[in-house]
Amino acid sequence: MRYLFLVFLIFPLGWGQTTPIFNFSKSLRIDFQLLSDAQGMEVIFQQLKEEPHWGGSETNLIFPPLGNLRLQLFDGAELVFSKGFNSLADEWSAIEAAKAEKRLFYHAIQIPFPKKALKVQIDRRNREGEFQLLSSREVSPDDYFIKKEIAPSYPVKTLLHNGSAAEKVDLAILAEGYTKDEMEKFYKDAQRMTDYMFTIPPFDALKKDFNIYAIGVVSEESGTDVPGKHIFKKTAFNTSFYTFDQERYLTTNSMCEIADAACVVPYDQLYVLVNTPIYGGGGFYNHLNLGTADHELSEKVYIHEFGHGFVGLTDEYYYDWDPTFQSVYNTAIEPWEENITTLVNFDCKWKDMVQKKTPIPTPRTAKYEKVVGAFEGGGYVSKGVYSPMQDCRMKSNEPKGFCPVCERAIRRTVNFLKSESTSKKGK
Template sequence: MKKLPVLILLLIHISVSGQNFDSFFINKTLRLDYIFAGNVQSQSVALDQLNELPQWAGRRHNLSTPLLQGNGNIKVYDLATNQCIYINTFSSLFQEWLTTPEAEMVSRSFENVFLIPFPKAKIKVEINLIDKEYHNRLLISHIIDPDDILIHKKGYKNITPYLLIHKASDNQKSINIAILAEGYTKDEMPEFMKYAEETVRQIFSYSPFNKYKDRFNVYAVQSESKESGVSIPRDNAWMETAFSSHFDTFYSNRYLTTGKVKDIHDALAGIPYEHIIILANTDTYGGGGIYNAYTLTTTGHPDFKPVVVHEFGHSFAGLADEYFYDSDALDQTYSHDVEPWEQNITTLKDFSSKWASLLPSGTPVPTPVSEKDNYPVGVFEGGGYSSKGIYRPAFDCRMRTNSYHEFCPVCQASIERLIQYYIE
C-alpha cells in the first residue's frame, strides 16, 4: 500500500483542521471499552462498556484526519449526515500477540480502551484493524446515542490523587500526559513522585520535546498498589499491584506490559489525560510502549532514564525500534513486501514517503556502515528487529540504543510534525 507524501498529508490536514469541535461535540469524553479477541485465522471486536468522563483533554482540531496510520483506527461518524467527525489511530497488544506462535494454536482476548470527544447527537463508530500486509478489516460498526441511560459516569467522585507537575502555557492548545504509579504502596508515593518528575526532566531534555515543553501538561497520578514491586512470572513472583503488570509478555523476559487496560483508565477518570506513562517499581530491566496506548517502564534499573524516553517514542510518536537481531528472532513483526507506517524505518518499497528528502545529495542507498561518519542521515540496513531488508535513518538513535544521547534527525522531524499536529 502506498503512503501519501508528508507534504500532501499536511495539505490535507490544513483543509480539515477548520472543522468546528463545538459543532459536533461537548467538553466531555466518551470512553469506549472493547474486547479484542481471536487468533491468527479469525479476529473480532466486541463492545464492553460506554463511559462518560467530565472533560475532553484531546485535540480540538485536525479531528478527522490522522497523521500516522497505526495498526488500526477508530472512526466516528455523525449519524444524521454520515460525515466523519473524528478519527484516531492506534496499535494494540492483541495485534502484537497475533504475530506469536501461540496465536496459531489458541484464541485469546485483550482489553482495549479508546477516548473520543463526547458527541452532541447519535454517532456511528467503526473500528478497523490493519495487519502487517496492510489489509484493512472493519471488525465492528455500531451506533451510540449520547442520551443512553446506561452510559456509566466516571471521574465525578473518588478521583485518584494527582498533581500537575508540568504546566502548559495554553490549555486549549496543549498535550496532556498522565504518569501513573505501578507497584508503589501508599508509603512509597514520595519515591514515585521523584521518578515522575525525573521522567518529565528526561523527556524535555530531548529535541524536539524541549522546544515545545510549554505545550505539555503532565500529571503525576498516585495510583496505589497493595504490594510493592511488579510481577515476574519466570521467578514465580506474582504481586498485587494497581494494574497487574508483569514481565515475560509473550515469553520475552524484558517485555513488561499489562492487559488490565480498563483499570488504567479507571484510575485516570476525572483527570485530564490523553497519553499515558506508567512507572513500575522494580529494578528489573524492561518496559514496553504501544502507540496511543501506554508506555510502561521500570524505575529502579540504571537505564531508567533512556528507556522511559525510548518507550515514550513508541507510545506517543509511533516510532519503531531501530535495533535488530542477527538471528532474526522477531523477523515476523514486519512484512518486507510493504512500506511500514512507522516514519523511522523503511523497506524501500515506498522510500519517497519517508526521509528521502533529507538525504544529502549523493548518499548511497543503502548506506554502508563504514560511511556512517560521512552520512548522519542515510539508509542503514538493520531495523525493526530484522538485520536484513529493513533500514533505519541513522547509525544510532535513542530508538536503537540506550547509550545514544538523542533522537536521530528523522525521528526528531517525525516527533515535531506530530506535536504540531496536536497543537496547531
C-alpha cells in the same frame, strides 16, 4: 514493540477539521476488547463511560494515517473523528503460539462527547497495508447505558502546566507498584522522568507545549510481576514482565483500571511508571506507555517507550537469533511507521533529508556514521527493512537522543495536538 504495515503519507501540520457536533467539556470513553489469534481478530464492545475531561485538540480531530488499527466516527457518510492506535493483540497474532490460542486484549479510547448519534467503526490493517472493517456500532449521547460514575479521588500532582488542555500535549503518569508509604517516591520518580525528558531533543525545545500530571494510585504491594523468577505482586494495574516470554517486555491488560484512574485529568497520553529496579518497558501507539523507575537506564527507556506510544515510532534494533518477531513487516510494501522503510516508496519517507552524495542503501561504515541514509536493519530484522541512521534512541541506549527523522516525527505530533481551541480562535 509494535507493528503492521502501510504506505506512510506525509501529513500537513493542519491535518484535521472543525466540527460542531461534539461537547469538548467532557469525553465519552469507548471500551472494547480485541479477541485475537493467528487467524483473525474480533471486536467485543464492553462499555461506554462519560468522563469529565477531553484532553485532545478541539480542531484537529482526524489524526494522521498511522497505526495498525483505527477508531473512526461517522456522522452519516461524513468522517468526523479518526484515531489510529496499536495493540498487543496484533503482536500476539503474529507469534507461533497464536496459531493454537485466542487471547483478549482490553482497550479504552476517549472521544469528545458527541451531541448526536454517530457510528463508531474499528478497522485493522491487513498484511498488504489496507484497512479492513472489524466492527461498527452506533453511539448516542442519549444511551442510558452510558455509565456516569463519580470520578475516583486519586491525588494528583501537577508536574508541568503550560495552558489549556486543548492547546497542549497532556501526559498523565500513573503510579504502579507503589504502596501508600512510597507515594512521595513516586512523585519524585515521575518528576525525574519529566526533567530528563526535557533535556532530550526535540523535547528540550518543546517543553512549553506540554502539561504533565502525576496520579498517585496506591498498590497493596511494591514492585511488579516477574513470572520467569516466580515473583508475583498485588498491584493496581497488574503489570508483568515476560510478555510473550520476552524477559524485558513489561505490559498489562488492565486498561479498564488504568483509564478509570486517569480520568481525573485531561490526557493525550498515558504512562504507567512501575516501581522496580528491573530493566524493561513497553509502548503502544495511542494506547499505553510503560517503563520502570529504578534501573540505571530507566530514564532512557522512558523516552524510548514514549517514542512508541506518542509518535508511533517503531524499534530500529534487529536480531536474527529470536524468531518471535521476524515476520512483522511485509517487505513488499512500505510500512506506515515514519522511522523505517522497505525502500518500496522511499520518496514518502525521509528521502528529502538524505544528502545527494549518500548512497541508498547506505553502508554501515564509519564514513556514514553521522549522516542520514537508509541503513539495512530495523523493525527486528536485519534484512529488507532500513533505518535512518546507524544509531538512534529507538535503536539503543547509547545515543543521547533521537535521530533527525524521529525528531521530525515528534515535532509533527506535538504540532498536531497543540492546535488552538475553537473557543480561543473565536475570541
